[in-house]
Amino acid sequence: MTAEPTELAAEQRYVSSLYERLDAERDLADRRLTEALRSTGGPPQAAAEREAATATYSDRLAQLKSVEQGLCFGRLDFSEGHDGDSPIYVGRVGLFDTEDDYRPLLVDWRAPAARPFYLATAASPEGVRRRRHLRTLSRRVVGLDDEVLDLAAGEHTDHLGLAGEAALLSALERRRTGEMSDIVATIQAEQDAIIRAEPSGVLVVQGGPGTGKTAVALHRAAYLLYTYRRQLTSRGVLVVGPNSTFLRYIGQVLPSLGETGVLLATVGELFPGLSATGLDTPEAAEIKGRIGMADVLANAVRDRQLVPDDRLEVPVEGGEVLVLDRATCERARAKARDTLRPHNVARRVFTERLLDVLADQSVSRLESRVLDDLPDIPLAADEVDGGPMLDARDHATVRQELAEDPAVREALQSLWPKLTAQELLSDLFTSKERLESATAGVLGGDEWRSLLRAPGAWWTPGDVPLLDELAELLGEDDTEARARRERQRREERAYAEGVLHVLEQDEEILDEEVVRVRDVLDAELLAERQEASSGLTAAQRAALDRSWTFGHVIVDEAQELSAMDWRLLMRRCPSRSMTLVGDVSQTGSAAGTSAWGDVLRPYVDDRWRLRELTVNYRTPSEIMELAAAVLADIDPELSAPVSVRDAGVSPWQRRVLPGTDATDATAAALAAELPSLVTEELATLTRERGGGTLAVLCPASLEGRVSAELAGMREAAGLDEAGENPRVSVLTVDRAKGLEFDAVVLVAPHEIVAASSRGSNDLYVGLTRATQRLGIVHTAPPPPALSGAQKPSSAGG
Numbered sequence: 155m156t157a158e159p160t161e162l163a164a165e166q167r168y169v170s171s172l173y174e175r176l177d178a179e180r181d182l183a184d185r186r187l188t189e190a191l192r193s194t195g196g197p198p199q200a201a202a203e204r205e206a207a208t209a210t211y212s213d214r215l216a217q218l219k220s221v222e223q224g225l226c227f228g229r230l231d232f233s234e235g236h237d238g239d240s241p242i243y244v245g246r247v248g249l250f251d252t253e254d255d256y257r258p259l260l261v262d263w264r265a266p267a268a269r270p271f272y273l274a275t276a277a278s279p280e281g282v283r284r285r286r287h288l289r290t291l292s293r294r295v296v297g298l299d300d301e302v303l304d305l306a307a308g309e310h311t312d313h314l315g316l317a318g319e320a321a322l323l324s325a326l327e328r329r330r331t332g333e334m335s336d337i338v339a340t341i342q343a344e345q346d347a348i349i350r351a352e353p354s355g356v357l358v359v360q361g362g363p364g365t366g367k368t369a370v371a372l373h374r375a376a377y378l379l380y381t382y383r384r385q386l387t388s389r390g391v392l393v394v395g396p397n398s399t400f401l402r403y404i405g406q407v408l409p410s411l412g413e414t415g416v417l418l419a420t421v422g423e424l425f426p427g428l429s430a431t432g433l434d435t436p437e438a439a440e441i442k443g444r445i446g447m448a449d450v451l452a453n454a455v456r457d458r459q460l461v462p463d464d465r466l467e468v469p470v471e472g473g474e475v476l477v478l479d480r481a482t483c484e485r486a487r488a489k490a491r492d493t494l495r496p497h498n499v500a501r502r503v504f505t506e507r508l509l510d511v512l513a514d515q516s517v518s519r520l521e522s523r524v525l526d527d528l529p530d531i532p533l534a535a536d537e538v539d540g541g542p543m544l545d546a547r548d549h550a551t552v553r554q555e556l557a558e559d560p561a562v563r564e565a566l567q568s569l570w571p572k573l574t575a576q577e578l579l580s581d582l583f584t585s586k587e588r589l590e591s592a593t594a595g596v597l598g599g600d601e602w603r604s605l606l607r608a609p610g611a612w613w614t615p616g617d618v619p620l621l622d623e624l625a626e627l628l629g630e631d632d633t634e635a636r637a638r639r640e641r642q643r644r645e646e647r648a649y650a651e652g653v654l655h656v657l658e659q660d661e662e663i664l665d666e667e668v669v670r671v672r673d674v675l676d677a678e679l680l681a682e683r684q685e686a687s688s689g690l691t692a693a694q695r696a697a698l699d700r701s702w703t704f705g706h707v708i709v710d711e712a713q714e715l716s717a718m719d720w721r722l723l724m725r726r727c728p729s730r731s732m733t734l735v736g737d738v739s740q741t742g743s744a745a746g747t748s749a750w751g752d753v754l755r756p757y758v759d760d761r762w763r764l765r766e767l768t769v770n771y772r773t774p775s776e777i778m779e780l781a782a783a784v785l786a787d788i789d790p791e792l793s794a795p796v797s798v799r800d801a802g803v804s805p806w807q808r809r810v811l812p813g814t815d816a817t818d819a820t821a822a823a824l825a826a827e828l829p830s831l832v833t834e835e836l837a838t839l840t841r842e843r844g845g846g847t848l849a850v851l852c853p854a855s856l857e858g859r860v861s862a863e864l865a866g867m868r869e870a871a872g873l874d875e876a877g878e879n880p881r882v883s884v885l886t887v888d889r890a891k892g893l894e895f896d897a898v899v900l901v902a903p904h905e906i907v908a909a910s911s912r913g914s915n916d917l918y919v920g921l922t923r924a925t926q927r928l929g930i931v932h933t934a935p936p937p938p939a940l941s942g943a944q945k946p947s948s949a950g951g
């Protein structure tokens with residue numbers, strides 16, 4: 155239902171007044187920030203006060219700036235007699251009238267009061283008479299979409315139960331820019347229930363392509379940070395995505411919702427100081443992801459705890475040769491292993507014991523040398539043999555000297571070396587002997603050969619969970635450093651309490667309208683800020699600290715993670731407050747999963763909740779029909795999500811016919827056909843949508859060739875890649891996972907299927923990336939699921 159122009163003008167007045175309020179809030183935060191930054195000098199306490207104030211006001215300012223676009227997008231009018239008859243406006247941030255007892259002018263979308271905006275239906279209106287979507291462009295209201303939630307009025311929601319259908323469809327029809335947008339204005343009820351679910355425990359969100367899993371995951375992060383800010387600000391929220399292209403694609407959503415304290419990372423980025431730029435072969439990736447690798451690594455660590463075959467001679471300074479025999483070393487090793495401490499920590503037990511043995515040896519040799527040098531004077535009748543000549547202090551001195559002796563150090567290091575995770579893994583993967591030994595009984599046959607690599611090879615994402623596991627197995631002997639840090643932390647906490655007290659007194663004389671310091675800081679948090687002293691957020695500090703544990707962890711495309719990836723993530727989240735979103739029908743990685751229970755059982759048994767999303771907001775029904783045939787091929791029991799809209803155009807299929815020699819002929823056939831097909835698609839996008847994004851999805855074997863063809867096409871047309879619109883990208887399905895484009899041209903589907911370790915899953919993913927148009931270019935007879943649809947027309951032979 156569309157509103158009258160007078161309505162539009164009235165809403166414009168209201169929205170303008172909201173922007174005035176927003177500007178006033180920004181000015182205030184800006185002034186406070188400037189004051190905090192300007193003040194200098196004073197006692198150390200003043201510096202801490204300044205830091206707290208600077209952090210508070212700059213966070214607030216960043217939040218107020220981020221909500222400029224689409225500040226207010228909704229209005230609810232209630233039925234007569236309903237609690238508080240006046241309408242409420244819903245938007246990206248809460249705004250209040252400071253001159254009218256803090257009357258809410260705009261309700262934050264995450265606040266409980268905003269919930270009916272997403273949930274109310276004609277059948278269950280929750281007191282709402284009318285839901286209005288306000289469409290804005292900058293600060294201008296350009297349109298209103300009304301829904302009257304009254305069964306009697308005959309405005310029923312359709313079979314999918316969509317709320318705000320007009321606004322939703324207009325959002326879905328929008329041209330894609332290559333960056334994901336937020337969906338605050340049109341969140342649907344099934345999505346809202348997930349976004350606002352309790353943060354405790356593991357929540358799995360299973361849904362087919364385009365059901366909004368990524369959107370829901372990100373809005374959930376924003377919701378949790380708003381609702382549980384005190385708990386989550388200090389520990390931070392981690393959002394894990396499958397690759398850096400995907401993280402770039404979703405990177406703007408949380409900032410646009412005013413949330414910057416979230417760490418977005420791939421699992422491969424979760425080992426601070428290491429960049430995993432290498433690539434594993436599919437076999438190596440699969441093996442590295444197996445849970446058995448935890449045993450392989452434990453074996454590899456034990457293999458570094460040695461004893462001599464018979465005896466080890468230690469030529470110490472001064473010319474003496476001390477001896478460590480096998481039995482002594484075995485006893486020391488058993489003692490150290492019995493502590494069950496990590497290797498580098500247990501090393502202390504091993505080395506202390508051997509140092510005792512060496513010191514005893516050295517002392518008794520010294521004593522016998524002294525005795526040998528003394529003239530043989532018989533004891534008098536009343537004298538007794540006085541026992542050892544050297545006392546405990548002498549013994550300690552000898553021991554200390556031995557501890558610093560290079561030969562002793564070398565001997566101890568050779569038997570039980572102090573190791574870093576990187577050293578151990580690279581020693582392991584570059585040595586046949588070490589690999590064979592560590593994998594014996596865990597990997598089959600000669601699978602270990604897939605792990606062998608040249609010295610100096612780059613780290614791969616698959617190495618990261620292994621390094622993390624090793625870091626745990628190796629540990630760090632940081633006893634002294636920890637005690638020092640703990641002392642320092644206690645002092646900082648006591649000091650922070652004092653600072654907060656002073657800040658609160660200051661606040662009494664400031665305006666009430668600003669967020670109070672205790673609302674956003676407590677002594678613990680402030681102490682952490684002090685400790686960081688660089689003003690880093692929890693997310694930034696977490697990125698630098700391998701042992702950081704997060705308040706909540708969200709994993710997108712969770713089906714792709716290997717068993718070893720899960721071990722790493724579970725370590726980062728001991729509270730198990732997690733949201734995992736994914737689709738087991740889209741698993742591409744051989745190390746990924748096809749059943750959530752398998753993944754979670756080792757950590758939470760069956761104590762996890764499952765929510766399903768069933769409506770596809772991305773892919774139009776014509777394309778989904780084709781994809782559903784492929785899904786049925788994967789597993790006839792599975793059902794594809796239902797599309798909310800039609801595109802009005804069917805996917806096209808084209809067959810380019812190679813000649814005899816497969817590789818060359820396929821390339822030649824593509825060279826002849828693909829550029830013109832893509833050019834045609836681009837022209838259609840320009841004509842029908844004024845631009846947008848187009849992806850050519852192809853198997854890895856053709857990626858180089860296809861990219862070269864398209865570069866040639868650009869050159870011939872005098873196009874500049876940087877500023878082109880529509881934008882074209884060439885991607886493998888693996889890298890397109892989670893992304894979407896206005897149009898997709900899918901090349902060589904039979905090869906995509908053949909190259910995948912998961913049958914047709916990759917094809918299903920590729921088919922479901924388009925929001926408007928899909929074309930398929932075959933270089934061989936189509937896979938059976940596709941040949942049932944519109945017959946491919948032949949070309950080129």
Ligand SMILES: Nc1ncnc2c1ncn2[C@@H]1O[C@H](COP(=O)(O)OP(=O)(O)OP(=O)(O)O)[C@@H](O)[C@H]1O
Binds near residue numbers: 370
């Ligand atoms: N309630 C909504 N309002 C507007 N747009 C929505 C809504 N829900 C989802 N979308 C849009 O639908 C598209 C698909 O969403 P999203 O990428 O989150 O799906 P997905 O389930 O993660 O898909 P895939 O499994 O293919 O990665 C996005 O453009 C998203 O913005």
